Amino acid sequence: MDGREGKMVNFDPPTRAALSGLRTALRWDEMAEHNKTGTEGEQLACQWLEAHGFRILHRNWRHGRHEIDIVARQGSLLVVVEVKTRGSARWGDPELAVGPAKRRHLMQAAGELVQSMPDDLELRFDVLSITHTPSGPEFLHIPDAFYSTP
Numbered sequence: 001m002d003g004r005e006g007k008m009v010n011f012d013p014p015t016r017a018a019l020s021g022l023r024t025a026l027r028w029d030e031m032a033e034h035n036k037t038g039t040e041g042e043q044l045a046c047q048w049l050e051a052h053g054f055r056i057l058h059r060n061w062r063h064g065r066h067e068i069d070i071v072a073r074q075g076s077l078l079v080v081v082e083v084k085t086r087g088s089a090r091w092g093d094p095e096l097a098v099g100p101a102k103r104r105h106l107m108q109a110a111g112e113l114v115q116s117m118p119d120d121l122e123l124r125f126d127v128l129s130i131t132h133t134p135s136g137p138e139f140l141h142i143p144d145a146f147y148s149t150p
Helices: 013-051 100-116
Strands: 055-063 066-074 077-086 122-133 136-146
Touching: 013 055, 013 066, 013 077, 013 122, 013 136, 055 100, 066 100, 077 100, 100 122
Parallel strands: 077 122
Antiparallel strands: 055 066, 066 077, 122 136
């Protein structure tokens, strides 16, 4: 026995700072993985939408702080598509992450988008949910997922 059992270890400030930096680096790694999943999901979503007759007009269209993942056209419809992707089903259904605040932000951005479009198109809000599974990605397309209210 070296006499250290049961004693509390105090870290000096430089060690605490180093640990804080390590926690920050770990969060960045997690965020990088999260962003990678989202980017891959948007690419899969574009492929899926095109295979189902949509024409992609914009990806990551921005107005101020708000972003629309995909702007597509389907016939006479201008479709705002929010893409939600999960690496597995472990954390629940991706589409449930499109809450009231996200819908409000999408509607605000879509209002600006419509004014910038040359054509007078009917607007629709869709959600495309992608869950990665061992057998490949599973897609759930929800047309008219929510409606813009005046």
